[in-house]
Amino acid sequence: METPIVVQDVHKSFGKVKALHDISFTVNEGELFGLIGPDGAGKSTLFRILTTLLLADKGQATVNGLDVVKDYKAIRKIVGYMPGRFSLYQDLTVQENLDFFATIFNTTVAANYELIEEIYVQIAPFKDRPAGKLSGGMKQKLALCCALVHKPVVLFLDEPTTGVDPVSRKEFWEMLQRLRKKGIAILVSTPYMDEAMLCDRVALIQNGRLLEIDTPQHIIEQYNKPMWAVHAKRMYPLIQDLRSFPETESCYAFGEYLHLTLKHGEADLDKLQAYLQPKGHEEFSMHPIQAGIEDCFMELMKSEKV
Template sequence: MANPIIVNGIYKNFGATQALQDISFEVKEAELFGLIGPDGAGKSTLFRILTTLLLADKGNATVNGLDVVKQYKAIRKIAGYMPGRFSLYQDLTVEENLHFFATIFNTTITANYDLIKDIYEQIAPFKKRLAGQLSGGMKQKLALCCALVHKPVVLFLDEPTTGVDPVSRKEFWEMLKGLKGKGIPVLVSTPYMDEAVLCDRVALIQKGALLEIDTPQNIIHRFPQRIWAVRAENMFALLLAIRAFPQTASCYAFGEYLHVTLKAGEADLASLQAYLQQQEHTEMKILPITASIEDCFMALSA
C-alpha cells in the first residue's frame, strides 16, 4: 500500500507572496511526522491543502491514496483534523461537542471509545463544562478527542500545543505517542524546536521551502561545525562582541547562553578567548556542546 500521505511538488502563492515552493515528502504508516518551522513558514497553508480546504497552484498530494482535489469528499470522511485555532463550539459542553462530532460522522463515542479512552478520561471530570470555559490544555485535549472520535485513518494536527503551558504540552505529546502505537499516522506542525526530537522524522520549513527531511538524530549528527555555549555577565555586550569577532561563523542567543560556531573550529577558540578577555568581559564561561535541532535549523536557514 502507498504511504498514507504523499506530497509532490506543491506550490502556493497569495498574490506576490510565495507561501509554498516545491514541497515534497511522504509520511509512512504509523509514523509521527513533524513539520517544524516558525510562524509564517507555510505550515498551516500546507495543512489546509492536505485537508482539502485550499487548492494548491501547482503539484499534487494524496491522503490514503485519495487525491486531495478530485476525491476531497472521501478524504474528509477518513481524516482527522485539528486546526491551529480552537474551533469547537464554545457554547456547547465538552460532552455535547463530542456527541456532535460523532453524529456528523455517523458514529458514537462508545463505538470508538478504545481510541479516545486515555484522552477522554482526562477531560471526563469537566464533561458538563462549556468548552469555552476550559483551560488551554483541556481545550486541546477536547479538540484531539473530537478529531479522533470517528476513528480517522490519518490525523492532521496544526500547531496543537501553541499557547499551551509546558505541562500540558508534555501530556499532549505523550498522547501522540499512544496514537502511534495504535497505527494512526500523524502529521503534526509546531514552531517549537524542542518538540522536533519527539517525532520519528521531521521536515524543517522556512519561508515556504523545505530545508531538510530526516530523523531528528540524523539532522543533528550532520551538523557540520563544532559549537560552543558562551556566557558572561553582560550578555548583550557579549553578543555584539562575538558577532564582531572576524573568525565568528555564527552567534545566536539560546536561553542563558550564546551558541557560537567559529570559521576554523577549535583552532579559533584560543583567539576568541583572548579577544573576549581584552574586552574585559566578566564571569565568562565557554563550554563545548552538542548541537540541537534549533542550531541545525538556524544553520540551514542562514
C-alpha cells in the first residue's frame, strides 16, 4: 500500500503573492489529517495542487504513490474531492446529482452503497428535492456522498463545515471518523480550531507556511507556559485592565473566560493581584487551565510574525 499523500517542498505563487511556501507533510493510511488555518492561508491552493488542478511552482507531491503532475489522469480516478464552495448542480435533485457523479466515475450508487449508506439514509427523504433547496448541513452531506460514490482511496475535503451550524458540523465530523475507520485517508481543512481536536494529526497553516505538524494532543502538551482563565462580571473593562498590566504577555477572550499568560509565569501573580485589587472587578475569579489548540495556534502565529 502506497502512502496516501506525500508533499515535499511545495511552493506556489500567484504573481507577487506567495500562496504556499515550502510545504512538506505526509498523510498516512487511514489517517484523518486536518489542515487548520484561517481563510487565505493557502489551504485551497494546496488542495488544488494535490487534486491535480493546479501546478506547483516547485517541489513534488504524490497521491497514493502517483505524481500529481505526470499521473494526473490516474489520480483523478482514485480521489474524492469536495471543493471549498458548494459545487453540485443546484437545479438537479439529490438523486440526479448522485447518479450523475456516480456515472462520470464509471460506477453506480448501488455498487458502493455500503460506503455511503449511512449518509445516504439521512438525505434520502429529500431525494426528489433540488440540491439548491437543501439546508447548509444537508448540502454538505450530499456533497460528501457525491465525493464518496466511487469509493475513493483518498478523500480531499476543503472546508466542508464552513458556514454550517454547530449541529450539522458535529454530525459531519462523526461521519468522517467512521469513514476513516474504513481505511480511507482523509485530508480535511477547516478554519474552526475546535475541529482540530477531532483529527489524528493536524498541520497549522498561516500565510502559506506550515507552523506545526503534530497530533493535537502533542501540540497542546508542548505549550509549556502556565495559563489562567479569568472572569469578571464586566469582561471588557477586565480585558483592558489586564492588557495594560505591564507583566501581561497575552490576554485573549475565550468564551466566557479570558485566557491570560504572564511574562514570568506564577512569579507575577502577586503583582497582578496588587494591580487588580483597586480596580474593583465584581465576581472576579481566576484559575489555572491547560491551553487549548487555539491558544497554541495563536502562540505559533505570534512567533511566526516576529
